[in-house]
Amino acid sequence: VSDFDAGSLRGAYFDGRTSAASPVEIRIEAGSMLVQGDGVARAWPLDGVRIAPRIGNAARTIDFPDGAACEVRDNDGLDRLLRATPPPSRAHRAIHLLESRLKFVAAAVALTVLVGWASIQYGVPWLAREVAHALPRDVDTALGEGALEGMDQLFFERSQVDRAVRPRLRAKFAELARAAMLEAQPRLEFRASPDFGANAFALPSGIVVVTDELVASASDEELVAVLAHELGHIHHRHALRGVLQNAITPLLLAAVTGDVSVLVGTMPTLLIDMKYSRLFELEADDFAVELLDRQGIPRHHLADILARMTSTEESDAGLGHYLSSHPATSERIERINRR
Numbered sequence: 001v002s003d004f005d006a007g008s009l010r011g012a013y014f015d016g017r018t019s020a021a022s023p024v025e026i027r028i029e030a031g032s033m034l035v036q037g038d039g040v041a042r043a044w045p046l047d048g049v050r051i052a053p054r055i056g057n058a059a060r061t062i063d064f065p066d067g068a069a070c071e072v073r074d075n076d077g078l079d080r081l082l083r084a085t086p087p088p089s090r091a092h093r094a095i096h097l098l099e100s101r102l103k104f105v106a107a108a109v110a111l112t113v114l115v116g117w118a119s120i121q122y123g124v125p126w127l128a129r130e131v132a133h134a135l136p137r138d139v140d141t142a143l144g145e146g147a148l149e150g151m152d153q154l155f156f157e158r159s160q161v162d163r164a165v166r167p168r169l170r171a172k173f174a175e176l177a178r179a180a181m182l183e184a185q186p187r188l189e190f191r192a193s194p195d196f197g198a199n200a201f202a203l204p205s206g207i208v209v210v211t212d213e214l215v216a217s218a219s220d221e222e223l224v225a226v227l228a229h230e231l232g233h234i235h236h237r238h239a240l241r242g243v244l245q246n247a248i249t250p251l252l253l254a255a256v257t258g259d260v261s262v263l264v265g266t267m268p269t270l271l272i273d274m275k276y277s278r279l280f281e282l283e284a285d286d287f288a289v290e291l292l293d294r295q296g297i298p299r300h301h302l303a304d305i306l307a308r309m310t311s312t313e314e315s316d317a318g319l320g321h322y323l324s325s326h327p328a329t330s331e332r333i334e335r336i337n338r339r
């Protein structure tokens, strides 16, 4: 009855929970002790296995780290098995140690990345919002005027919008702003911008800029829809929050990771930039849709002008811009129509 080879012996297996013993075959393979029998198939690294010393011919127990055990009566067989097993070499031990350290390091790195990601993903936007709402109005005004001045120098040119058209649009804007019941007193500015094309911007302190290109390409209803969207940005203080987020994230990354990770740090910054500007757009859209509904202006005007602005942007702004803005825009249009 010996289908067991020389490298194995018989024993009784106890699972450590019940007193039942099951007959098993015990062998050693590749640094592990294998225990196999009826309904039992287990293996433990030899390092963790405790084998009782031989005392005469008394049965010996083999204790496993999880509380299971084997009882072996074949003392000679057990000794033969152990003699045939080369002791773990230094190299083997070193590799084992290294493996367990690497696992530890990997876990530590994963945890650090997770904590870092969570602080950027949730902490930074939260902090930026808190700071944005806590800043005194003077700071907001100074930032708004400063931003407009800077953009005037860099991107904007004097508007050519007809002097007769401006008061009409300003009146519509004022009516919309009144209905929006904002904290800040919004102000509409006209600028030409070959760089940005048909576009609108909400700066801190309630300054809304529309480009000549937008005025030329949009109907009055569409313009009002865009202005409602920009008022949403103002209501949520998105410009200030965006600036603060962009300022806080690199500082936080530097503080957490040190100089070494600047390269690694760039990517998440870019990612949340994209993600949060998308979130800002959705928030502003929601605000606009509600405002337009209240004013009895069909919301499809917002979806229409959005679709047109995106298609012109895509045609002249290259693939990168296309990739980053395209899914968000279709998502936004669908959302505006659905709500």
Ligand SMILES: [Zn+2]
Binding pocket: 229, 233, 280, 281, 284
């Ligand atoms: Zn927007």
